[in-house]
Amino acid sequence: MMTTWNDLTNKIESKFPTFLGALSAPTDTNALNEISALIETSLPETFLNIYRHSDGEKLRATGYVFGLSLLSTEKIVHELKGWRDVIDQGLDGLSDSCTSHQEGKIKCEYANTKWLPLLGDWSGNFIGLDFDPGPEGKQGQVINFGRDEEHKYVFADSLDEFMDLLDRLLESAEITIDEEGGYAYQETHFIDALKELATQ
Template sequence: MNEWIVLREKIESKFPALIDVINNESNVESLNKIADLVGNTLPQSFVSIYANCNGQFCTKAGFVFGLSLLSTEKIIHELNVWREIIDQGLEGLNESCSSLTPSAIKIEYANTKWLPLLGDGGGNFIGVDFDPGPTGTKGQIINFGRDEDDKCVFAKSLDDFLVLLTELLNSPSLVEEEDGSYSYNHTHFIDALKELSQK
């Protein structure tokens, strides 16, 4: 089963205003560049997303609980930006970081093997972790970015994360916003997932 297709169809069914948000032109050609940048083979579920589309149009409302599905071009841009930040040195930045899922995520501000998938437009992301901590799982889904010092594992794989998102679309905490998008209880989705994962 293609979990992305299931999720996409459910979102577009529940929130028709988002039907034209997704860029339907796929861009699998860029995936080799992304794999090279993170130094890892990409999960099949990640490849399947970009065989179906190339993220969303950046001028539209966030497709996934207010977060934007990044295009491959945007992913490559973000990976290069974060690589530059890491190359300049993270002195003092790592000290404020934590892993809310104990030992599962490396205590780092940034890592070249964190692959962004969803973004809030402010430098914060949900993505794939190819360099987990001692008790983590390679390919786990975590939060990271400019304001995300406290990191958390949201799912052990991208497939599991897509299933979780689909399940959350049935939650009574789902709220339709004025622009036709939706949120989880009017909360920034990364924060909402942190709260849910700590229960």
């Protein structure tokens, strides 16, 4: 079974009414074309469908996906250009301590122009798609990266698989709800929770 973004939004808003109306209107083709040009590859249909449904979030109080925010296309373009500038200026050894938990699947780099952010925590850390995988990795695999994410993990082999994972986690007994109506998995930062799942 393939979980769609529409399936996920229906489930999230049914379980957590705080998020009703939290998503923005759909994006336009120009924004998606700009992203595709920046990463120099075509975008998966699943990614396109997300943004044909909603161009990020209206609310910033708590993230729509387990505390993480769905980035707007404007924010994605900003991040892609910003990371490109960081790479152009030189990483000065920042990649030296980077690792790929599943050896060979992710390039041991601090930043890469072909890592496409999708979800973020407002502190410079992301879950996104990897279009420049290591020799054992898969094009479009879903990974963590960002300012504090030296140790990289593959959370799913594709965005479709990641959507299925989110759907399963939304049914978990380990979800907690805070007083503002936000929700978390295992009461921890969602990127860290996914790392834990990836090691099991």
